[in-house]
Structures are given as C-alpha cells and as structure tokens.
Amino acid sequence: MRKMQTKMEQKKPLGKRLRANRARLLMFLPGFAFILLFSYGPMYGLVLAFKDFNIGLGIWDSPWVGWKHFRAFLSNASSLRVLGNTLRISLLHLVFGFPAPIILALLLNELKPGFFKRAAQTISYLPHFISWIVVAGILSNLLSPGTGMVNEVIKMLGGKPVYFLADVRWFRTVLVVSNIWKGIGWGSVVYLAALCSIPPEQYESAMIDGANRLQRIRYITLPSMKGIISIMLLMQAGSLMNAGFDQVFNLYNPSVYAVGDIIDTYVYRMGIGQMMYSFNTAVGLFKSTVNFILVMTVNFVTKRINEGESVLF
Numbered sequence: 001m002r003k004m005q006t007k008m009e010q011k012k013p014l015g016k017r018l019r020a021n022r023a024r025l026l027m028f029l030p031g032f033a034f035i036l037l038f039s040y041g042p043m044y045g046l047v048l049a050f051k052d053f054n055i056g057l058g059i060w061d062s063p064w065v066g067w068k069h070f071r072a073f074l075s076n077a078s079s080l081r082v083l084g085n086t087l088r089i090s091l092l093h094l095v096f097g098f099p100a101p102i103i104l105a106l107l108l109n110e111l112k113p114g115f116f117k118r119a120a121q122t123i124s125y126l127p128h129f130i131s132w133i134v135v136a137g138i139l140s141n142l143l144s145p146g147t148g149m150v151n152e153v154i155k156m157l158g159g160k161p162v163y164f165l166a167d168v169r170w171f172r173t174v175l176v177v178s179n180i181w182k183g184i185g186w187g188s189v190v191y192l193a194a195l196c197s198i199p200p201e202q203y204e205s206a207m208i209d210g211a212n213r214l215q216r217i218r219y220i221t222l223p224s225m226k227g228i229i230s231i232m233l234l235m236q237a238g239s240l241m242n243a244g245f246d247q248v249f250n251l252y253n254p255s256v257y258a259v260g261d262i263i264d265t266y267v268y269r270m271g272i273g274q275m276m277y278s279f280n281t282a283v284g285l286f287k288s289t290v291n292f293i294l295v296m297t298v299n300f301v302t303k304r305i306n307e308g309e310s311v312l313f
Helices: 002-011 014-020 022-050 068-075 077-097 099-110 115-129 132-142 149-156 171-196 200-208 213-224 226-237 245-251 254-260 263-274 277-305
Strands: none
Touching: 014 022, 022 068, 022 277, 068 077, 068 277, 077 099, 077 171, 077 226, 077 254, 077 263, 099 115, 099 171, 099 213, 115 171, 132 149, 132 171, 132 245, 171 213, 171 226, 171 245, 171 254, 200 213, 213 226, 226 277, 245 263, 263 277
C-alpha cells in the first residue's frame, strides 16, 4: 500500500509536489544551506592538489603541476612509512577496539538494574569526556620509567623499567589500550540502545526451552544487533586512514616516529612547519578517496552478509 502511494506521488507534477511539501522544504533549507556553504563550498580548494600554490598569486593563478604532489607522496620513503603506520594502527584499533564496546554492552545488559549497573555505566562513560591532552598527561605520569605507578609495580616484581612512550615495541600497544579505555563506554551506548529494542518475550521463550545465558546471547542478542554492528563497522572502516591525530600527536615523540608517525601528523609537520599546502591537499584528497573506496567496499560486503539488504546505499 505504501509503495502504491509513493508511486502515485511520483506521478504528480513537480510543481504540485513542491507546493504540497513547502512546509517541509522550508524546514530543510537552513540545513541544506549550511551544508552547501561549509561542506561543499570549501571543496574548490581541492584544486591546490594539482597546483604549486603561491600565496602571492592565489589559488587560481598558481601554476598547474598535475599529479606531481601525488607522485611525490607515493614515491617518498617517509610517506610510505607513515602510510604503513596509519594502516597498522587503524587495523589494530579496528581488531581490538571495535569488539570492546559490544562486549561491554553485553556485560552491562546482563546486570540487574540497580546502583552497581548505573555506577558501572557512568564510570565507563567518563573517559570519553576527557581530552587527549589530559589523557596524555595522565599516561605520562602513570607510565613514567622513574616515578610511574606501572613501572613501580614492574620494579616491585623484579623487572626493569619500561619506557612505554619512547619504546617502539610498546608505543602501539599504549595507543590501542588507551583508545579502548577512552572510547569503550561511549561506544557501548549505541549497542545498549539496540539491546533495549529486543522483546523480552524472546528471552523468556528461550529460557523455557532450556537455553542458558550464553546460548541466549548467541542466538537472540547478537543476531538482533547485526544491523547496528554492520553500520558501526561500516563507519569505522570508512575512517581507516584516520588513525587518530589527537591521540598520536599528544603521545608520540621523535624516538617513536618509526612506528607512531601517521599521515595526519606527517601532514601537520609538512604543512604547518614547511608550508607545503599543495602537498598537504594532495595527501588529504588521497586519504578521502581511499576512505570512500573502503566505505563502498564494506557496504558491498555487509549487503551480501545481510541477505541483499544494503546498510547505507
């Protein structure tokens, strides 16, 4: 019935449809104007990726150089290193960080409503509201080889102090663990909301049939969360080229550039430090293109997994 109504609406002349929906269009216009002005308007600056930008000449009068900056980025040893670091750190965040909020949401869902559950939720949410600058200061104190609490425990157990933030063997571990700690609570909010939509009758029926707690999670909870998990996976995979500038910038130092320098920090040093604006624009356009390809690829995969139903498109 709804499909028939939609087809009938589409057959009406455009002018009549616009007049019939003028109230909705008026409410839509401010948001559309905002996106057009602040999201699409600045995109003309992408031409800098194909020019040698000169401040005196301006954007349009600067000379065209074609794919020069893209070739420079993809052929530079330092660029390939930061590209590899970005992918490795992002994949570590995806492999270890993506399931963490799901697991926390499942654990919180199994708790009985009461003070302990509310306290656990509140405590897990709080790190999200702490900026990475503050988190970096906390980690520097906790992981300090001289006076840090973690190294004090290691020395008490007979071990030697570890330079976590200056050791290439430990730096990525610190990034992954701190990212999980900061985001696990806030990330679980979406999954907890999805769990609230599951009819309790399904759990009651499963309990009558003799299903234990793990079986109820496996056959009822997780299948009911499949849609939201697919959407969140799609969003995180689409930002695979963004390894977390705020986190890395506030935690890294020259001694861990080999494993911690990512595209965003590299571009920050090149663009702000050496004023290579055209090079930075080329790298940004390259990142956006790769992210778009990743979104389309993951959407295709999730479409096949969800029996032909696309997640976004």
